[in-house]
Amino acid sequence: MSIKAAIKTKIESVTEAAAVSMTLYYGHGPQEKAYPYAVLTRISGEHPYDQGGRQAYATEVFQLDLFDDSDADLETVRNGIIKEINGAGPVTWGSGDNATKIYACIIEDSRDLTELENEGGQTSTARQTLDMRITYQLS
Numbered sequence: 271m272s273i274k275a276a277i278k279t280k281i282e283s284v285t286e287a288a289a290v291s292m293t294l295y296y297g298h299g300p301q302e303k304a305y306p307y308a309v310l311t312r313i314s315g316e317h318p319y320d321q322g323g324r325q326a327y328a329t330e331v332f333q334l335d336l337f338d339d340s341d342a343d344l345e346t347v348r349n350g351i352i353k354e355i356n357g358a359g360p361v362t363w364g365s366g367d368n369a370t371k372i373y374a375c376i377i378e379d380s381r382d383l384t385e386l387e388n389e390g391g392q393t394s395t396a397r398q399t400l401d402m403r404i405t406y407q408l409s
Contacts, residue, residue, distance in 0.1 A: 273330065273406055276363040276370035277310060281334070286350025290343055292336070299337065305395075306338035306347065313401070327373060329405040341384060341396040348398040352377050355402070371407040378403055 278294045281287055287308075294308045315330030334351070338344040359374040379401040 273328070273370060273404065274310060274312070275368070276372070276406070277332065277334075277402075277404070279368070280355060280363040281308060281310075281351060284347075284350050284354045286347045290338075290347060292347060294334075305340075306336065306343065308337070309335045311335070327405055327407050329403060331378070332402050332404065334400045334402060335383075336398045336400075338396050339394055341382075344396045344398050348380065348400065351400065352380065359405070373405040373407065374403075375405075376403045377401070 274296055278296075281294050282292065290306050292306045292308055294310055296310055299307050299309045311333045313331040313333050315328060336344055336348055336351075338347075355375045356377040357375065359372050361372050362369045363372055364370055377400055379399075381399045383397040383399050384395070
């Protein structure tokens with residue numbers, strides 16, 4: 271399983287996210303998507319090598335943006351995600367052939383970007399952002 275697919279599976283299975291039927295997209299959300307939804311973007315990454323020259327694991331930073339029309343629900347979802355994945359490891363996200371071993375998941379930052387999202391517009395969009403550093407085993 272790719273790390274993006276593993277993150278999608280894990281985030282969508284968090285109780286608070288599942289309770290509001292949150293869907294995760296890669297890169298950008300669709301134009302006409304009903305709330306709530308999340309967007310995952312890869313920020314940076316490195317692939318360390320072991321002494322044999324093989325890639326054994328990777329560490330990547332992802333930004334997870336959570337969108338909803340209500341701050342209250344969004345904060346509940348954000349807190350549930352942080353509680354479920356922060357510090358995780360070693361654990362497996364996914365199962366069977368789709369399993370990815372996670373050595374560590376660290377939430378490096380959590381920001382409320384609601385004001386930025388609504389600046390200069392008439393929209394009412396709540397946005398919470400998490401930066402996650404994930405170290406995982408390469409398959």
